Amino acid sequence: MAAKSTNLMIVSILFTSVTLCFSQSSNGGFLSPQFYARSCPQAQQIVNSVVTKAVAREPRMAASLLRLHFHDCFVQGCDASLLLDTGNGIISEKGAVPNNNSARGFYVVDEIKSAVEKACPQTVSCADILALAARDSTVLAGGPSWEVLLGRRDSRNASFNGANNNIPAPNNTFQTILSSYTQVGLDIVDLVALSGSHTIGFARCTSFKQRLYNQSGNGQPDFSLDQSYAARLRTGCPRSGGDQNLFAMDFISPAKFDNSYFKNILNSKAMLNSDQVLATRNRMTLGLVQKYAANNQLFFQQFAKSMVKMGNISPLTGSRGEIRKNCRAINT
Ligand code: HEM
Ligand SMILES: *[C@@H]1O[C@H](CO)[C@@H](O)[C@H](O)[C@H]1NC(C)=O
Ligand SMILES: *[C@@H]1O[C@H](CO)[C@@H](O)[C@H](O)[C@H]1NC(C)=O
Ligand SMILES: *[C@@H]1O[C@H](CO)[C@@H](O)[C@H](O)[C@H]1NC(C)=O
Ligand SMILES: *[C@@H]1O[C@H](CO)[C@@H](O)[C@H](O)[C@H]1NC(C)=O
Numbered sequence: 001m002a003a004k005s006t007n008l009m010i011v012s013i014l015f016t017s018v019t020l021c022f023s024q025s026s027n028g029g030f031l032s033p034q035f036y037a038r039s040c041p042q043a044q045q046i047v048n049s050v051v052t053k054a055v056a057r058e059p060r061m062a063a064s065l066l067r068l069h070f071h072d073c074f075v076q077g078c079d080a081s082l083l084l085d086t087g088n089g090i091i092s093e094k095g096a097v098p099n100n101n102s103a104r105g106f107y108v109v110d111e112i113k114s115a116v117e118k119a120c121p122q123t124v125s126c127a128d129i130l131a132l133a134a135r136d137s138t139v140l141a142g143g144p145s146w147e148v149l150l151g152r153r154d155s156r157n158a159s160f161n162g163a164n165n166n167i168p169a170p171n172n173t174f175q176t177i178l179s180s181y182t183q184v185g186l187d188i189v190d191l192v193a194l195s196g197s198h199t200i201g202f203a204r205c206t207s208f209k210q211r212l213y214n215q216s217g218n219g220q221p222d223f224s225l226d227q228s229y230a231a232r233l234r235t236g237c238p239r240s241g242g243d244q245n246l247f248a249m250d251f252i253s254p255a256k257f258d259n260s261y262f263k264n265i266l267n268s269k270a271m272l273n274s275d276q277v278l279a280t281r282n283r284m285t286l287g288l289v290q291k292y293a294a295n296n297q298l299f300f301q302q303f304a305k306s307m308v309k310m311g312n313i314s315p316l317t318g319s320r321g322e323i324r325k326n327c328r329a330i331n332t
Helices: 002-027 043-057 060-073 106-119 126-140 160-166 174-182 188-199 209-213 227-236 260-266 273-280 283-294 296-311
Strands: 202-204 246-248
Touching: 043 060, 043 106, 043 126, 060 106, 060 126, 060 188, 060 296, 106 126, 126 296, 174 188, 174 273, 188 260, 188 273, 188 283, 188 296, 209 227, 260 273, 260 283, 273 283, 283 296
Parallel strands: none
Antiparallel strands: 202 246
C-alpha cells in the first residue's frame, strides 16, 4: 500500500516534469549541455581549437564571432539563418543593413564546420557552432565562461526583412531598442548586460557619424557625447566620406572583455548612441550601468546568464529544421 502510493507519487512527479519540459520547449527547454555527448563528444573541443587559432591570428575575430550569434538569434531565433548565402530562393541576411559590410567571420564558421564534419558528419548544427564560438570568443577575450546549451537545428530559410527589422540599429530610440529585446523574450537587464559586448570590437564611422555632426537634424552634434572625445573621432570620421573607417568601441581596452564599456558610458565616451542612451533615457538602465561599472564580477555573472537566455531564443529542435552539411546552404 505504502509502496503503491510512493510509486504513484513518483509517476505523478515524472508526469509533472515531463509536462514542464514540454511547456518549456517553445523557449528552448530541449536544449542541453550534453546534446552531443554520445554523437560527437569532440565537438566542443574542435570548435574551441579553431576559434582559438582564429583569434590568435586576429584578436578582433572574438568580437566578430560573438556578434554573429546575436545577429542570428534576433532573426527567427538561433537557427543559423544568418549564415545562408543568397541563392535557390534564399535572400541572404548578410546583405541586410545591420550586416552588410559589417558582419564578419563567416570564413571561420566555415573552418569550424568542416573540421566538425570531418569528425562527425551531419551531426553538429551551424546554430550550435555559433553559440559555442560566441562563448569561446568571450573567454578568449578575457570575459566570463558559461555552459552552452546545445541541440539547436538549422533553418531551411532566411529572413532578409527580419534582419532589417529585428536587429536594433545604433540610432534607434531607447524604447525601440528595448522593444526589440522584449519581442524575443529578453528584458531590460539582458539589454544592459549584453550591450556590454561592446567592450570589444570595432564600429564603422557610418555607425556613429550622425552623433558627430547632426544628431537631431539641426546641424548640432550629440551633446551627450564628451566633446573632446567627439573631436578626436571627427578626425577619422569626416562629415563626408570615410564611412568604412574603423574605431575601437572601447577606446580604453579594445581587445579586452571587461567592464570599461560601462565606465565609458558614465564618462560620456560611449561610441554608439544606443550605448549612451542606456545612461540618459531610463533610470533602471542607468542603475545597471553604474552597478556594472563598479563591479566587474556582477557584469560577468549577468552577461553569462543573459547569453544563455539569448541562445534560447526560438531554437528549432526535434525534427524541425535540419543539420546543414554546409553552413552557407540548405541541404539538397
Ligand atoms: C542594443 C542593441 C545593439 C545595437 C544597436 C548594436 C549595434 C552595433 C553596431 C552599430 C556595431 C558596429 C557595426 C559596424 O559599424 O560595422 C556593433 C558591433 C558589435 N556588436 Fe553590437 N549592437 C547591439 C547589441 C549587441 C549585442 C547584444 C551583442 C552581443 C551579444 C553585440 C555585439 C557586438 C560586437 C562584439 C561588435 C563588434 C563586432 C566586430 O568588431 O566585428 N551587440 N553593434
Ligand atoms: C551591400 O553593400 C555593398 C557595398 O557597399 C552594396 O554594393 C550592396 O548593394 C549592398 N547590399 C545590399 C543588399 O544592399
Ligand atoms: C521560415 O520557415 C519557418 C518554418 O517553416 C516559417 O515559420 C517562417 O515563416 C519562414 N520564414 C520566412 C521568412 O519565410
Ligand atoms: C538612422 O540612420 C539611418 C541610416 O543612416 C537613417 O536613414 C535614419 O534616418 C536615422 N534615423 C534617425 C531617427 O535618425
Ligand atoms: C541635418 O539633417 C537634416 C535632416 O536629417 C538635414 O535637413 C540638414 O540639412 C542636416 N544639416 C547639416 C548641417 O548637415
